[in-house]
Amino acid sequence: MNAYSSFAYVYDVLMAEVNYESWIGYIEDIFNRYGIEPKNIAELACGTGNITNRLAKLGYNLIGTDLSEDMLMVAQEKAYDLGVSVIYLHQDMKEMMLPSELDCILCVCDGINYILKEADLKQIFHSAYEHLKVGGLLIFDISSQYKLAHILGKNTFAENHKDVSYIWENYYDASRAICDFDLTLFVQEEGLYRKYTESHSQRAYSAEEIMNILGMIPFKSTEVFDAFTFQKPTTDSERLYFVCQR
Ligand SMILES: C[S@@+](CC[C@H](N)C(=O)[O-])C[C@H]1O[C@@H](n2cnc3c(N)ncnc32)[C@H](O)[C@@H]1O
Structure with a gap:
């Protein structure tokens, strides 16, 4: 199955421990540090809209894009429940089509790690630059090489919740610098687990x-x-943040 199809519907259960409020606090600290007061923000690889919808609730104008229609469906439903208006677009970030003159382009929680070729990364950064106004920010993060190679790679993780359980088997190939994740989900459906x-x-x-x-x-x-x-990364940093100003 494609990445983030069945997983989309349980993603938020498995991300329940993440403190998105403080994550947003950090993003707003970045805005302040760079002296910008953004209005129009696009979030690439927005997933189920955990950041997107919260930023919209704070009054920013948001466009969220993602490769997975299932993730976007969940994001859209959550926006409706929260009473916020976000434009969600099914889009591969390698083929970015957004309004120009954006104040900020965001891509958080590993979206960039899913881009496997450097040439594609260059194309994405270039398109982001083209879509930003002068002074606008491209903000993105990555799970570090240290985390993929030494924490996630060659390890198996499992969680057992009431409605969903998962087994997450990871294999890190140093020669390709790629971490492959095999995810098995058991989701309760009509009294049985599929x-x-x-x-x-x-x-x-x-x-x-x-x-x-x-x-x-x-x-x-x-x-x-x-x-x-706002410290420099160390050899055992697990997540790195990049901030680029046009
Ligand atoms: C770990 S999730 C992060 C979701 C969200 N940013 C969050 O903070 O919860 C990674 C997301 O990247 C998306 N993705 C992967 N490759 C992509 C691509 N080429 N273009 C757009 N989205 C992509 C996946 O569909 C998934 O929703």
């Missing part, structure tokens, strides 16, 4: 590799931080 399987692949990029690619795009400034801080 089994679903999906495979995902994420690329491990070093900060230097990403900075080299960003260096080919004429951003005014590009910085990388250990996630949720």
Whole structure:
């Protein structure tokens, strides 16, 4: 099955521990640090809209795009329940089609790790630059090479909830810098559990590799931080944040 098809409907159960409020606090701290007061924001790989809908609730104008129609369906339903208006678009970030002059383009929680080729990454960064107004920000994060190789890779994780259980088997191939995830879900449906399987692949990029690619795009400034801080990443940082200003 494609990545984020059956998984879409249980993604939020499995992300229940994530503190999205403080995640949004960090994004707003970035806006302040760079002196911008964004109005129009596009979020790439927005998934089930956990960040998108919350930002919309705070009064920003949001467009959310994702490769998975199922994730977008969940995001749209949640926007409706929350009473916010977000434009959700089914779009591969490799073929970005957005309004121009955006104040900010966001891509958080691993979206960039799903881009397996450097040439595609360069194309995405270039398109993001083209869609930003002068002074606008491209903000994205990655799970670090350290996390994919040493924490997730070669490990199996499992969780057992009332309505859904999962087994998540990971294999890191250092020669390709790719972590393959085999996900098996058991979802309760009409009193029985149905089994679903999906495979995902994420690329491990070093900060230097990403900075080299960003260096080919004429951003005014590009910085990388250990996630949720404004400190430089360390060798065991698990998530890195990149902020690029046009
Ligand atoms: C880990 S989820 C993160 C979702 C969301 N950003 C969040 O914070 O919860 C990764 C998302 O990336 C999306 N994705 C993967 N490759 C993509 C691509 N080429 N273009 C757009 N979205 C993509 C997946 O469909 C999935 O929704």
